[in-house]
Amino acid sequence: MNRKLVLLFFLVSPILSFFFTLCIGAYPLPLSAIVHIIAAKILEIVTFGRFTLDLNYPPVYETILFQIRLPRVITAMLVGSALAVSGAVLQATFRNPLVDSYIIGISAGAAFGAALAIGFLPASVEVLAFVFSMVAMFLTYTLARISGKVTVITLILAGIIINAFFSALTSLLKFLMEHEKLAGVVYWLMGSFATANWNVVLRVAVPVIAGCIVVHLMRWHLNVLSMGEEAQILGIDVGKMRVVYISVVSLMTAAAVAHCGIIGWVGLIMPHIVRMAFGPDHKSLIPLSIALGSTFMVLADTLARSIATYEIPIGILTTLLGIPFFTYLLRKTRGGGWNA
């Protein structure tokens, strides 16, 4: 009973935090107005403009809601889900509770690719981010593989190396970049949803929603894949499955990083909280990670934009929140297997 209540709370938390955060900002909006305006807009869209509600709210309400807050909140929710799911998938694929796309260097690779596209190459930001996230993943895995084995620790150490490598390359790009572009890139890299608009929403939504659906459909096989090479005797082609899952993770991470910069630790923390509450079965872990990831990111972004008179980059905030959690995990797992 108790468990069911908690489960329900996890599942509706994105909706609650969605409406909560829409109210908050430099210009506070009342909840009733938000509900009315959104309901009116939906009515207008589904009836192709034949019905409209007459609302007596100041026009600035609608502008703030549709031009500023909604795209930002939706982007944050998408990115939060993408990062949390990526973390859960990587932890299962590498049977390693201490990894996410930030720690093993996928995010750093994607950031380098995106910076390259922004500053120097006439290529799509998302495509280069995806290509280099895959390159980073491949390099980390190759480095971590020592005499045929990837352990918990070698994977993290390899992640440090690849993170350092791509961070250095990104710094080099920043050094060579024109000054007009530099400020934007620096701010973007620290992680932010401030630039979100409907175009960004669309470009993040397509890969992230597609990725979440694929992972959700394939979620139970993550249980089997987490058995490592042993999964072969259960009838799974381990190598092929790993490539599929990792490609999906790279795609989602690249989309998030290309538009919102490097936001670390979310992918590490969210799946663990779900595991503590509901156990490690990926049948429940994946949907709950999606729910919790989006909730957390929206709330963290609310904090980032309302705590001070200026905006704090979200990446800084999640890192500050993530470090104590990682320390706790490191102790709990004793740097190795799971001792729950």
Add this chain to the structure above:
Amino acid sequence: MLKVEGLSFSYGDFTVENVCFEVKDGEILTLLGPNGSGKTTILKNVYGLLRPKKKCVFVDGKDFPSLSLKERAKLAGYVPQSHHPPFPYTVLDVVVMGLTSQLSVFESPREEHYKRALEKLRLLGMERFKDRPYTQLSGGQLQLVLIARALIQEPRVLLDEPTAHLDFKNQVKILGIIKRLTREEKIAAVITLHDPNLASVYSDKIALVKEGEIKAVGVPREILREEILREVYSVPVQIFELNGFRVVMPVMEVTI
């Protein structure tokens, strides 16, 4: 029926030469030999996890290692020597993973699958542990869960390395269960053991393995002989007869 005809394999310095044996449905064949003699390597070759040099393993006449992993999982169950849990899954979740080969990649197990898993746990007397995290089980209990995971497939062939680090009680218990199930379910089983006396009691056939070669294969009474065991284990032994079983005793080199 499992038939192995001239299995050869080499990796670095280690070679397995011309291994031949046959296991009928309902029979247990034990690969018996010292540590590092190649028992596990032979099992892995039989399953096709390592690739033998030529076609040599047949299950009901089919060339087994050439089948896809999925088809192999439907025909044969494998209980690995050691297992390192990645996450604290429940016992039931672990057993149901044995059904992976019957599900498409987009499917999750349903009610009926969990029911089948529960039946297998009941068969092995592990039902009351179903919701326990399997990281909290003892070595013997973990082995039983992994056997349940192999059996849920209703395999024709069972490959098992049951005694890796179990105490005497658990060895006896697990070998008893394997014996009963292979009889009842008409499974052809190949298991590995270190202890000649356990092999003598539980096997229908014994294959003595030394340095990647099978030195002798046959029923326990023919195989457990002083000169041949001395050759395989490089220690002097005596054989006694007790209730129709052969008992192998070491010869004491120091008199007390």
